[in-house]
Amino acid sequence: MFANIGEDIVTAVLQGAPPGTVYALVALGFVLAYKTSGVFNLAFGAQAYASAVLYFKTHAEWGWPVLPSLAVSVFVLAPLVGFLLESLIFRHLRTAPPVSSLVVAIGLTIAIPSIVDLALDFQPRNGQIPLGIVPNGNSVYYPVFDLYSFSRDELMAMGVATAAMLALAAMFRFTMVGLKMRAVVESPRLTELNGLAADRISISAWMLSSLFAGLAGVLIAPRFPTLAPGRFFDIVVVAIAAAAVGALVSLPRAYIGGLALGVAIALFNTFIPRWANDHSWLRPMQNNITPALPFVVLFLVLVFMPGLRRARFAADPLAGVDPPPRSTVIPAPISASEIVRRTLGTTLLVVTLIVLFTRGDSAFLYLAGQGAALAVVYLSITIITGLAGHISLCQGSFAAVGAFTTYQLAARYDTSVLVGAVAGALVAAAVGALLSVPLIRLSGVWIAIATLAFAFFFDAVMVKFSWTGAPSGVATGDLVVPRPVIGPWDMASDKSFLAFLLAVLAIATVAVMLLSRSTTGRMLRATRGSEIAAQSIGISPTRARVLAFSLAAGLAGLGGALLVIQQESVNYDTNFAPFAALFWLVLVVTFGARAPEGAIAGAATFTLFDKVVLQGTFIGWLLRSPDRVPGLLPVSPKWRLVLFGLGTIQYASHPEGVLEMARARRNRRRAEDDDHDDDHVELALEASV
Amino acid sequence: MGLGGAAPAKNGADVSAALELRRVYAGYGPFRALFDVNLTIAAGEAVALVGSNGAGKTSLARVASGLVTPSEGSVVVNGRDLTRAPAYRYARAGVAHAPEGRSVFATLTVEENLELSIHRIRGRKGLKAGLEQAYALYPILGERRQQLAGTLSGGEQRMLTMARVLVDAPRLLIADELSLGLAPLMVQHTYEALQQLRQSGVALLVIEQHVTHALALCDRVVILDRGTPTWIGSSEQARTRLQTVLHSPPTSN
Numbered sequence: 001m002f003a004n005i006g007e008d009i010v011t012a013v014l015q016g017a018p019p020g021t022v023y024a025l026v027a028l029g030f031v032l033a034y035k036t037s038g039v040f041n042l043a044f045g046a047q048a049y050a051s052a053v054l055y056f057k058t059h060a061e062w063g064w065p066v067l068p069s070l071a072v073s074v075f076v077l078a079p080l081v082g083f084l085l086e087s088l089i090f091r092h093l094r095t096a097p098p099v100s101s102l103v104v105a106i107g108l109t110i111a112i113p114s115i116v117d118l119a120l121d122f123q124p125r126n127g128q129i130p131l132g133i134v135p136n137g138n139s140v141y142y143p144v145f146d147l148y149s150f151s152r153d154e155l156m157a158m159g160v161a162t163a164a165m166l167a168l169a170a171m172f173r174f175t176m177v178g179l180k181m182r183a184v185v186e187s188p189r190l191t192e193l194n195g196l197a198a199d200r201i202s203i204s205a206w207m208l209s210s211l212f213a214g215l216a217g218v219l220i221a222p223r224f225p226t227l228a229p230g231r232f233f234d235i236v237v238v239a240i241a242a243a244a245v246g247a248l249v250s251l252p253r254a255y256i257g258g259l260a261l262g263v264a265i266a267l268f269n270t271f272i273p274r275w276a277n278d279h280s281w282l283r284p285m286q287n288n289i290t291p292a293l294p295f296v297v298l299f300l301v302l303v304f305m306p307g308l309r310r311a312r313f314a315a316d317p318l319a320g321v322d323p324p325p326r327s328t329v330i331p332a333p334i335s336a337s338e339i340v341r342r343t344l345g346t347t348l349l350v351v352t353l354i355v356l357f358t359r360g361d362s363a364f365l366y367l368a369g370q371g372a373a374l375a376v377v378y379l380s381i382t383i384i385t386g387l388a389g390h391i392s393l394c395q396g397s398f399a400a401v402g403a404f405t406t407y408q409l410a411a412r413y414d415t416s417v418l419v420g421a422v423a424g425a426l427v428a429a430a431v432g433a434l435l436s437v438p439l440i441r442l443s444g445v446w447i448a449i450a451t452l453a454f455a456f457f458f459d460a461v462m463v464k465f466s467w468t469g470a471p472s473g474v475a476t477g478d479l480v481v482p483r484p485v486i487g488p489w490d491m492a493s494d495k496s497f498l499a500f501l502l503a504v505l506a507i508a509t510v511a512v513m514l515l516s517r518s519t520t521g522r523m524l525r526a527t528r529g530s531e532i533a534a535q536s537i538g539i540s541p542t543r544a545r546v547l548a549f550s551l552a553a554g555l556a557g558l559g560g561a562l563l564v565i566q567q568e569s570v571n572y573d574t575n576f577a578p579f580a581a582l583f584w585l586v587l588v589v590t591f592g593a594r595a596p597e598g599a600i601a602g603a604a605t606f607t608l609f610d611k612v613v614l615q616g617t618f619i620g621w622l623l624r625s626p627d628r629v630p631g632l633l634p635v636s637p638k639w640r641l642v643l644f645g646l647g648t649i650q651y652a653s654h655p656e657g658v659l660e661m662a663r664a665r666r667n668r669r670r671a672e673d674d675d676h677d678d679d680h681v682e683l684a685l686e687a688s689v
Numbered sequence: 690m691g692l693g694g695a696a697p698a699k700n701g702a703d704v705s706a707a708l709e710l711r712r713v714y715a716g717y718g719p720f721r722a723l724f725d726v727n728l729t730i731a732a733g734e735a736v737a738l739v740g741s742n743g744a745g746k747t748s749l750a751r752v753a754s755g756l757v758t759p760s761e762g763s764v765v766v767n768g769r770d771l772t773r774a775p776a777y778r779y780a781r782a783g784v785a786h787a788p789e790g791r792s793v794f795a796t797l798t799v800e801e802n803l804e805l806s807i808h809r810i811r812g813r814k815g816l817k818a819g820l821e822q823a824y825a826l827y828p829i830l831g832e833r834r835q836q837l838a839g840t841l842s843g844g845e846q847r848m849l850t851m852a853r854v855l856v857d858a859p860r861l862l863i864a865d866e867l868s869l870g871l872a873p874l875m876v877q878h879t880y881e882a883l884q885q886l887r888q889s890g891v892a893l894l895v896i897e898q899h900v901t902h903a904l905a906l907c908d909r910v911v912i913l914d915r916g917t918p919t920w921i922g923s924s925e926q927a928r929t930r931l932q933t934v935l936h937s938p939p940t941s942n
Contacts, residue, residue, distance in 0.1 A: 176808055179801055186794050189756060193788070194806040194853070195780030317792045321756050322717070 007147065012266040014148035017158065020262020022220045023294075025161040026239035027246075027254040029212040032168060034248050036205030038185040039090055039101045040445050043108035044239075045232035047210055048217030050116045051078045055218045056227060057120050059131070066133055070218065078214025079207040081112075086206035089649055091199065094188050095322050096653075098445045099391055103651045106393075107586050111645025113229035114638040124228040132156060132222045157219045164212065165255040172251070181205045189318035230579040237456055237578075240449060241298035244305075261297065265290050292460040298453040302446055303438045353502075357495065363611070365494040369566045371607035372501035376508050377559030378588050378599035380552040385585070386593035387516055388548035389528030391448040394435070394455035396581025397462075398553040399560025400572055401428040404468045406561040407479050407570050418484045421561035425554045432553020436546045443531070455578040469572050479570035494566075501562060508555065509596045515551070524548055583641065590647035592657020601659065605644065610637040706765070707732045707861040707892035708753055708784070713762035715752050722748035724916045726762070730861065735893035737903040737924070740913035746896045747789055749913065750865045753894060754786035755779035767860055780806075783860030787853070789896075790866065791846040795839025799830050799849060802838050806853050823852040826882055827875065843870045855882050861892040868899055880906060904928055 026044070033041040054073035058064045064072075085108070093101045116122065132138060132153035141149035150158075172178035180201045183191045188198035217232065224231045242261050246253025268290045356368055377399050384392045402424030409415040409423060439450055463469045469479065483491045484500075491497040515521045523544050526534040531541040564570045574580065587606055592598030612618045615634040647658070654661045706729050713726040722745045730736050738746045751757040752764060755776035763772040766782045780786075785806075794802050800820065807819035824831030827848040833841065838849055847870045854862055862883070868876040876899070883906060887893060897903035904910065910927035912920040922930065 176804070179797070179804060182797060182801075183794050183805055186796050189776065190788075190792060190794060191805070192776035193754060193756070193780055193786050193792075195777050195809045196805065197775070197777045199775070317790065317795075318756065318788060321751060 008270050009267070010145065011147045012270045013263050014144055014150075015269075016263035016266030017259065018150065018154040018262070019223070019265065020259035021154070021158045021161045022223060022235065022258075023239050023242045023261050024255045024258025025157060025164070025216045025219060026235055027242035027258045028161065028165055028168065028251055029209060029216050030236065030239050031243050031246065031248060031251055031254045032212055033206075033209040034243075035172065036181040036185060036209055037086075037090060037202070038094075038098070039105060040098060040449070041209075042102065042105040042233070042236060043085075043112060044209075044213050045234075045236035046109045046112035046229060047078065047081055047213035048220070048236075049113050049227075049229045049232040050081060050217070051214030052217035052221040052227060052232070053116050053120060053122050056221070057122060066135075070133055074211065074214040074218055078210045078212075078217075081214075082206040082208070082210025083203060085210070086203050090206070091202060092653075094202070095316060095319060099448070100651055100655070102391065102445050102448055103585075103589055104648050106582055107590075107645040107648025107651075109229075109233060109645070110583055110586050111642050113232075114641040114645065118636060118638055118642070124226055126226050133218060138222060153219075153222050160215065160219060161255065161258075164215075165251055169251045177204075187316040187318055189316065189321055193318075230577075233579050233582075234456070237298070237452060238294040241294040241301070241453070244298055244301040247305075261294055265293055268293060288461040288464050292457050295453045295457040295460065299438075299450055299457065302442060302450045302453070357499075362494060365498055367607045367611055369494055369498040369501050370563065371603045372498065372505045373559055373563040373566045374584075374606055375505050375559075375600045375603035376562055377556050378584060378603045379508050379512050379596060380554075380556035380559065381585060381588040382512055382593055382596055382599045383515070383524075383555060384548055384552035385589065386595070386598070387521060387528065388524045388544065388552075390545070390548065391445075391451075391585070392549070392552065393448055393452040393578065393582065393585065394458065395552070395556045395584060396576040396578060397455045397458040398428045398432055398556035399563070399581075400458070400463070400469075400576035401431050401553075402557025402560035403564040403570050403572075403576065405557070406564060407469075407481050408467060410481055411479075416484055417482060417561070417565050418486070421558055421565065424561040425558035428557025428560070429550040429554030432556075433546050433550035435553075436549035439549075440542050440545060452578065455581070459578050463572055469570065479564075481564045481568055481570060483565060483568065497566060501566065504558075504562065505600070508558070509600070512555075512596050520547065583644075586648050587644050588657075589651050589655075590644050590657060592659040592661075594656050594660060597659050598657050605640070609640050614639055706730065707734070707767060708894070709765040710749075710752065711763045711765070713752055713759045713764065715748060715757050715759040715762075717757070722916055723752065723759075726752075726916075726918060728911060728918065728921075730892050730894060732860065732892055733887065733890045734909065735887055735895065735907040736909045736911060737900075737907040737927075738894060738896045738911050738913060739900060739903070739927075743915075744913040745916040746913055747865055748916070750786065750788075750863050750894065750896060753779075753861075754784050754863055756786070756788075784863065785854035785857040785859035785861070786863040786865070787850045787867075788865050789869070791843060791850075793838040793841075793846050793849050795837065797838055798835050799838055799841070800834040802849055803830075803853060803856070806857055810857060819856050823856045826855060826878065827852055844872055844875065847871050848875060851879055855879075855886065858886065858889070859891060861894065862886060863894045865896045867895055867897045868902065876902070 026048070029048075030041065030044050033039065033044055051073045054077050055069050058072055059066060059069035089104060089108075090101065093104060117124075134152045134156050136152060138151050138153050140152045142152075142155065143149040172182065180191070180196055181204075183194070183196070184198050184201045184205065188202065191198045191201070220235065221227055238261065239258065240248075242257035243254040245257030245260070248254075272289060356364060360368070377395065380395055380398065381392075384390050384395070402421065405424035405427045406417055406420035409420040410417050415423075435451075435454055439447055442450055483497055485491065486500075489496060489500075491500055516525070523534070523539050524547070526537070526539055527541050527544040534544070535541055560576065563575060567575075583606070584602070587602035588599050591601040591605070614637055650658065650661070656664070708728070708730040710726050710728045713723055714721065715723040715726075726745075726749060728736075728749075738749060740746050748757060752759055755764070755771060755774060755778065758773060763770055765771070766779060766784055769782060771778055771782060794805075797805075803820055803823050804816060807816055807823075811819050820834075824834070829845060830848055830852060833845065838846060841849065851864070851867075851871075854864065864883075868879065871879065880902060883893060883895075887906070893907065895903055895907060904924045904927060907924055910920075910922060910924055911918050912927075920930065
């Protein structure tokens with residue numbers, strides 16, 4: 001009996017080693033990037049994806065031998081990506097707050113895979129994955145104690161990970177290069193005062209960590225069923241959990257953390273089904289616990305390991321050398337031109353709506369309805385990110401809570417979906433409030449990562465219960481949600497429901513605007529500026545944070561509910577999965593998270609940009625004939641991801657977004673014109689005297 | 690403005706000057722900090738920079754070490770025009786700047802902090818000797834060589850900053866708020882080390898709260914007021930003059 005258990009444990013350890021190595025490999029890369037650039041590089045997975053795709057293309061499709069494929073994808077492309085990222089983007093963000101570079105990294109997570117797909121004409125397909133870099137990597141096995149057999153690919157990955165850990169740790173501990181890289185991360189200016197070229201060190205650090213990303217990408221790709229960017233992103237989040245064990249800076253501990261996660265998952269997989277035989281309450285969860293383990297670990301580490309929390313990003317002692325950020329708010333004088341502009345804008349909106357309602361075909365009505373429902377979700381980002389200043393990466397989960405609540409109430413108790421939507425909003429608000437409690441002591445980047453961990457936990461566990469989404473429904477999308485009937489109005493048609501959604505959106509927009517002007521809104525904005533300063537004038541940051549999270553979660557829940565009513569079914573994977581929901585944040589932040597316009601423009605872009613712009617419908621309409629559309633169009637919808645993913649780059653210098661930025665620029669120009677006018681007046685006065 | 694001072698600026702590259710600022714205007718974004726600054730520091734000369742809070746002393750030091758690039762004017766170091774060059778080229782040209790406050794790498798150990806500059810200047814072979822020199826200067830740093838610099842006390846961090854530039858043996862040493870946070874004994878040590886460097890031909894630009902200390906060390910005094918040098922003279926002249934200037938409201942000439 002005990003011998004059996006011992007054997008099982010050894011088997012599990014051996015089984016856990018290969019996936020553990022994958023986590024360790026990515027965790028090492030993540031730690032490397034973090035140590036050498038100070039950037040919380042969520043785009044690490046995207047970089048790995050780029051090399052994996054190029055390797056697949058050259059090796060599997062074009063039939064190149066292994067070595068040239070490997071050289072091009074890992075030793076040329078990967079460092080090149082690092083070079084470009086550093087010199088074009090992150091060099092200019094070195095002194096920006098860590099949250100800014102995190103947002104940019106999220107944008108790159110979206111943009112890079114699409115750029116790669118477009119450039120290489122690659123389409124992720126099931127079963128289409130590269131083979132490993134050693135011959136017969138997945139068919140030759142080496143058994144260990146007759147308990148588990150390692151494939152050649154697995155042994156290769158384990159060897160590389162171990163060697164990399166040793167080599168990198170030695171580099172940081174014993175060489176000047178490693179020391180210089182650590183110095184630049186903390187203060188490029190102080191490094192320069194020591195006579196060291198910070199830019200050059202920073203570039204080589206980025207190229208090194210990108211090279212590692214590429215290597216990891218090629219090595220781990222054979223483990224995936226599909227070569228898709230989402231897989232790589234998921235594994236980065238798992239790797240962050242492993243890296244968090246080493247406080248994100250220790251390479252050996254990240255390596256051990258990765259292996260331990262792999263082994264722990266294997267142990268759970270071995271033992272939980274047995275325990276479930278004895279304890280029936282475990283049974284519904286037995287398949288969900290293990291995939292959720294890394295995210296639970298990450299969340300717990302973030303919340304309960306104060307050392308990690310306090311491992312603050314050491315502030316640059318010479319930050320004062322940089323010019324202060326430009327003030328983003330320039331009060332708008334209500335001038336004649338502003339009134340004209342607003343009138344024109346309103347007219348345009350009304351005309352668009354009239355055209356939509358009278359002439360729009362069913363596809364447009366459907367997309368517009370989807371956009372209106374999404375806009376309500378996006379408004380939650382206006383609250384949490386724009387108003388309260390937190391980056392939340394689990395708005396998709398909050399929306400899903402609203403959606404599932406609506407579905408369950410309608411399916412089980414035949415409740416009206418409108419009542420369901422309100423209930424969904426309330427449940428989501430409660431979930432948001434609960435979630436915010438453990439997050440109270442976290443700040444900035446850590447909130448983002450903790451919410452991401454929650455989103456993945458939700459994705460792995462919560463979705464799969466019979467009282468939420470149930471596994472079968474999630475996959476096939478047969479969680480049917482009916483359209484509502486209010487008295488005499490049956491909203492079965494997309495047109496009538498669109499009218500309803502627009503009304504709800506208008507109310508939500510006004511509510512958010514009123515909120516931002518209210519005392520509560522000012523309280524949130526004060527904590528956004530400085531929690532310490534806010535505390536000193538009697539604001540409780542705890543209360544502000546709980547409030548911000550529950551309001552945002554409630555609104556996201558409402559929007560999620562409306563979205564599934566509009567789509568008439570719950571499609572969790574396409575709408576609410578963590579990776580899908582990243583793009584929401586990207587869109588809202590690019591357009592502007594501080595005002596509702598940004599959310600609405602973001603939602604319109606999400607649903608309509610592809611149809612209207614990229615497929616050439618708009619140009620065709622302008623040219624009055626679809627035949628005259630230039631041959632360039634239609635272009636791939638992936639350009640949307642590229643465009644707006646890269647759009648986040650301006651977040652660091654303009655956190656107010658492009659809409660507000662344009663307005664500020666107009667106001668500034670007008671203010672300058674006014675100055676000139678004053679000059680004229682003064683000159684005239686002087687002349688008259 | 691442009692007061693010439695005791696060592697008049699010559700046109701063209703003056704090889705003998707450690708630092709030459711010509712008609713320098715500088716600031717941070719929209720904020721202007723320096724206006725029309727002309728200042729020449731000859732090789733081996735020691736200059737004290739005096740002025741009230743916000744007069745532009747730190748900005749002037751930053752321009753002199755390349756941390757802040759002037760919007761107008763030029764900066765010549767040892768006869769080379771480095772106006773638009775990045776700060777590391779200044780350091781390589783022989784400028785060592787100890788910025789004000791706790792200017793250390795908080796996440797590196799004391800030894801690693803020192804290694805960065807000693808390794809560049811003396812190479813791997815000179816590393817040990819350089820470290821020994823720093824620890825001889827400030828023994829407490831030797832005791833804490835494996836400690837993270839961020840966990841040192843304010844005075845110890847200041848010593849670390851000063852140790853870096855003192856061991857550097859540059860052509861021009863810039864010390865901002867030289868003795869702020871240092872214990873009296875350490876202040877004395879630091880001044881002795883500076884005096885030695887002076888005698889070996891190092892030029893000094895010193896910003897100091899203890900005006901008497903500074904006057905004892907320096908040949909020349911520059912008084913900054915609202916971003917412009919308003920008075921330049923010898924230490925002896927300054928001693929009599931400062932009493933009146935520093936204790937009366939700033940003039941706006």
